[in-house]
Amino acid sequence: MTKQKNRGYNKTQKKHNRSNKKYNKQSPSQGGRKNSKSQGKPAITNVGRGKQKTVAAQVSCSGLTDEGKGIVQWEGKQLEVAHLMPGEKAEVVISSKGRYVNAELKRVITPSKDRVKPACTYYYECGGCQLQHMNAQAQMRFKQETIDALMQPFGKPEAILTMDDPYDYRNKSHMSFGLNKERQIIGGLYAQNTHQIISMEQCLIHDPKADEIGETIKDLMKSFKMQPYNEDTGRGFLRHVLVKVGKVSGEIMVVLVVASSVFKGKNNFVKALRNAHPEITTILMNVNNRNTSMVLGDQEKVLFGKGTITDTLCGLKFDISAKSFYQINPIQTEKLYAKAIEMAQLTGKETVVDAYCGIGTIGLVASQKAGKVIGVELNKDAVGDAIRNSKRNGVKNARFYQGDAGEFMVQMAGRGEKADVVIMDPPRSGSDEAFLSSVVKLKPKRVVYVSCNPVTQARDMKYLVKNGYEVEGIQPVDMFPQTVHVECISQLVLKND
Ligand code: SAH
Numbered sequence: 001m002t003k004q005k006n007r008g009y010n011k012t013q014k015k016h017n018r019s020n021k022k023y024n025k026q027s028p029s030q031g032g033r034k035n036s037k038s039q040g041k042p043a044i045t046n047v048g049r050g051k052q053k054t055v056a057a058q059v060s061c062s063g064l065t066d067e068g069k070g071i072v073q074w075e076g077k078q079l080e081v082a083h084l085m086p087g088e089k090a091e092v093v094i095s096s097k098g099r100y101v102n103a104e105l106k107r108v109i110t111p112s113k114d115r116v117k118p119a120c121t122y123y124y125e126c127g128g129c130q131l132q133h134m135n136a137q138a139q140m141r142f143k144q145e146t147i148d149a150l151m152q153p154f155g156k157p158e159a160i161l162t163m164d165d166p167y168d169y170r171n172k173s174h175m176s177f178g179l180n181k182e183r184q185i186i187g188g189l190y191a192q193n194t195h196q197i198i199s200m201e202q203c204l205i206h207d208p209k210a211d212e213i214g215e216t217i218k219d220l221m222k223s224f225k226m227q228p229y230n231e232d233t234g235r236g237f238l239r240h241v242l243v244k245v246g247k248v249s250g251e252i253m254v255v256l257v258v259a260s261s262v263f264k265g266k267n268n269f270v271k272a273l274r275n276a277h278p279e280i281t282t283i284l285m286n287v288n289n290r291n292t293s294m295v296l297g298d299q300e301k302v303l304f305g306k307g308t309i310t311d312t313l314c315g316l317k318f319d320i321s322a323k324s325f326y327q328i329n330p331i332q333t334e335k336l337y338a339k340a341i342e343m344a345q346l347t348g349k350e351t352v353v354d355a356y357c358g359i360g361t362i363g364l365v366a367s368q369k370a371g372k373v374i375g376v377e378l379n380k381d382a383v384g385d386a387i388r389n390s391k392r393n394g395v396k397n398a399r400f401y402q403g404d405a406g407e408f409m410v411q412m413a414g415r416g417e418k419a420d421v422v423i424m425d426p427p428r429s430g431s432d433e434a435f436l437s438s439v440v441k442l443k444p445k446r447v448v449y450v451s452c453n454p455v456t457q458a459r460d461m462k463y464l465v466k467n468g469y470e471v472e473g474i475q476p477v478d479m480f481p482q483t484v485h486v487e488c489i490s491q492l493v494l495k496n497d
Contacts, residue, residue, distance in 0.1 A: 052097045056106065061088045064142055066455070068130045068484040072103065079103040083124065083133050085112040114138035119167070120204045127192020129205065129482040136166065140478070143486040147476040150458045154465065154490070157474035161335045166481030169329045171311075173203065173210035174295055175241045177218065177228035185228055187218040187241075195231060195293070205482055209279065210243035213254060216276045217241050224269055229259045231291070237263075239288055240295050244320060246311030247330045251281040253309045255322045257295060261287045270303050281305050284322055296323055308385070314338070314365045316393045324382035325358040332479045336450065336487060337365050339475050340423060343448045343491035346370050350420035353412075353444070355405040355435070360386030362423055362450070364395055373398040374419070376408040406434030413441040423448045430456025433463075440467040447492040452479070454488045464492050 061070035061084045070084025074094060081092055081103045091107040108115070118124070118132035131139045140162055147157050163169065177187045178197045186199035202211040221228065221238060229236035242255040254273065263269075263285060270283055282305030288297030300307075300322060308319045313330055314337055320326045327333040340362060344352065346369035354363030357375035359382050367373045367390075375398060377383050386400040401408060405426070412419070422444045424431060430453065439447060447464060451457035454476075461471060473491040480486070 052095055054093060054095045056091060056093055058109065059090060059092050059103075061086050061090065064145075066146055066484070068142060070105075074103070077101060081105050082130070084108070085115055085134065085138065088112050088115070112138070122188075122198055122200050122203075125191055125198050126189055126200075126203075128189055128203065130484045132482050136162070139481065142484075143476060143478060146486060147454055147474070147488055150454045151471075151474050151488075151490070153458075154461060154471035155474060157476055157488070160476040160478055160486070161332070161339070162478045163329070163332055163481050166478075167204050168206070168208060169331060169481065170203075170206050170210075171245045171247050171330055172326070172328050173206040173214070173243050175210075175214040175217075175243075177221065177238050177240070178230070179228060185218055185221050187214050207243075207245040207247070209245055209252060209277075213243055213252070213273075213277055213280070214241055216273065217254075217256075220269060220272055220276075224265055224272075226265075226269070234259075234291070242286075242295060242322065244309055244322070244326070246309045246320075248312040249310055250279065251309035251311065252277070252279055253282045253284065253305075253320075253322065254280055255284045255286050255296070256303075257286045257288050257297070259287075259289050261285075261299065261301075266303065274304065281309060282307055286322060313361060316361075316364055317389070318359055318361060318364075319385050319388050319392065320359060321381045321385050324379060324385050327361070327479070329479045332477055332487075333361075336477045336479065336489065337362055339477070340448050340450050340489050341366050341369065343473055343475070343489060344369075344421045344423060344446060346421065351418055353409075353419045353422045353424075355409070355422060355424040356426045357386060357400065358382050358425070360389050360398065360400055362425060363398055363400075364390055364393060366423065367395050367398045370421075371397065374412075375400040376403055376405050378402070378404055404434075406432045406438070409435050409438035409442070413438040417442070419444045421446045421448065423450065425450040426456075426460075428453040428456065431460045436460060436463045436467075439464065443468075443494055445494050449490045449492065450487070451489075452485065452487050454486060457488060457490065461490055461492065468495055469493060470495050 057074055059072035061072055063071045063086050065080050069080040069082050072079050072081055083105050084090055089109040092103045093106050094103045114135045116135045123132045144160050151157050175187050176197050180186050186197055188198045188200035191198050226238055227236040229239040237258050239259055240257040244253040283303045285301045285303050286296050287299040308321050310317055310319050314334055349371045352366050352370045352373045354373055354375040357363050357377045360375050363373040363375040375386055380402050383400050383402040390398045419442050422439055469492040472493045475489045477487045
């Protein structure tokens with residue numbers, strides 16, 4: 001497949017191949033001469049009215065927040081400015097109402113040498129990515145410094161494992177559909193913190209196939225007179241489209257998330273979609289008739305194919321359902337899992353708990369080097385996938401259970417069961433006391449903690465360190481290039497054992 005050609009850019013210089021008419025928010029301009037009149041103190045012009053006060057000011061950026069925003073001082077206050085980089089001087093617009101103060105970048109006066117033109121046309125409007133205005137080195141430095149600071153009480157982290165070609169990596173993409181002011185159907189992503197759809201043909205971190213399918217669906221909606229769902233009125237039919245791509249297998253799942261189970265013209269729609277994209281291997285309909293910001297509802301129906309896709313990761317084959325969690329960047333996941341399993345120091349005899357195991361990926365890869373693996377996961381579809389995946393790969397020494405990982409561990413500890421190694425990979429909220437206190441009772445020799453939120457990870461590590469563990473290794477991995485998110489693995493070892 002000629003990905004780069006299709007998307008109108010090459011590997012070194014990525015550019016959009018079209019202009020987006022809806023894109024009207026000005027990107028902050030770079031360069032420009034210093035305003036000599038306002039040198040030394042912020043140049044403040046009151047351009048506001050009513051109770052909200054809006055002023056323009058010149059500021060200097062001294063560092064970055066955890067969210068990648070520039071830190072500036074203004075009238076004795078510390079403010080955060082999105083898209084501003086350390087060392088830069090800039091003109092910002094500050095709006096205040098009561099105690100609420102918001103600063104937006106208007107113009108960069110002295111750009112950082114690490115500032116680049118974002119590859120994505122929608123960058124300043126979308127908010128899905130937060131670091132595209134930084135070059136790769138600056139992104140890497142930001143993530144490394146974030147992890148170094150959070151993990152400072154535990155030791156010095158290793159250098160972050162970065163991605164060579166940090167675009168097109170997402171194997172799962174959501175798109176939403178709506179009407180613009182001219183009542184034409186648009187499709188794209190929500191603007192940050194809103195449900196306002198930004199009409200876009202492509203997202204540079206999505207798999208290109210997902211975007212092509214999204215475009216086709218938008219066209220088909222017109223010819224099938226299918227209305228997008230309107231959250232305010234509750235009218236309309238198509239809410240979202242979820243596309244999952246097996247990066248190795250090439251299998252593609254399309255989930256049409258709809259507001260009602262009555263799908264008029266269903267068979268013809270599916271036929272037309274398959275005609276346009278013969279590479280689609282399964283199509284599902286998911287009914288979400290609730291007033292919720294959750295994408296998927298409970299009711300699911302397979303319209304074509306087997307209802308799952310299969311992909312290969314770390315040499316094993318995995319079945320993936322619509323609702324199951326599967327790491328979204330498979331290239332980096334292989335590095336992540338290899339490191340996590342290395343940190344588990346398996347010799348072939350150990351009992352390994354794979355907690356928060358999703359579809360069983362880490363546990364099944366680890367099972368090749370372990371005595372036995374016990375996986376626990378809350379989502380029942382994911383557990384079903386994990387059980388199927390162990391059979392499919394001929395793994396005999398792994399068992400998977402559905403339930404809350406904390407409760408499961410409490411029961412394991414209560415029964416006096418043994419675990420040599422616990423690999424845990426909880427959601428962003430981290431683990432809980434029930435889980436962690438049971439780990440302390442079970443006394444595994446090693447705990448390998450994989451996390452997509454190092455803040456909660458550091459909190460949980462503190463608990464384990466207070467209760468008999470010491471940190472032997474910390475490895476950040478860049479699973480989500482262009483965004484502020486960073487994954488981190490830590491290796492904890494039981495003291496005096
Ligand atoms: N280790 C897997 C999944 C990690 S994502 C992988 O690498 O793919 C975190 C998983 O934790 C999700 O599958 C989610 O469904 C599950 N989860 C969330 N809360 C849980 C809980 N209380 N107990 C068990 N699993 C939980």
